[in-house]
Amino acid sequence: FFFLGSSFDLLFFLLFFFFLFLSLCLALYFSVFSFLKEEVTMLRIIIKVAGRVLLSGSGILTRAFAQAWQEAGKNAARQGTQAGKGGRIFERGKGMELEEAKKILGIEAVKAPSYESIMQKHNHLFDANDTAKGGSFYLQSKVVRAKERIDEAIETNELEGITGYPPPDQPQQPPPEPPKEQQPNP
Known part of the structure; x- marks a missing residue:
């Protein structure tokens, strides 16, 4: 046996010898010594111990496995893999990645696309995948999610260089609140 130095190697090494020992004990228990009562009694005591x-x-072993799992997560985080990013490996509903959204809408090659061109591509792809025209609802929903992800990235300044956002029909700032009535001080 040789070890690569990880906790998983140690864990598998221990598990291998555990099952080897267990199989030897069971083999001895059901082996030729069964006709000898004293040896069987001694073997039963050994098996109980x-x-x-x-x-x-x-x-x-449980603690070693947990430690190995944590160590693997830390190594994955250092390498930047999905498993190490805050344990999001099993997370559902996270949404679409920005790169995927850019590929779907075809804006990854354009350096400074306008919001109007993004909307045109979105509308074209949405209409092209209309289920009434024989399109795919799945692809249509991917187009919608890509547009939503692009909007989110623009709002959080994750995606810069988009001109013409927000669209002209939406106000840039929320309307001012009406003044509150001031009550006279008693």
């Missing part, structure tokens, strides 16, 4: 040792050792 080994079982207790294994049960107490299972806590150690």
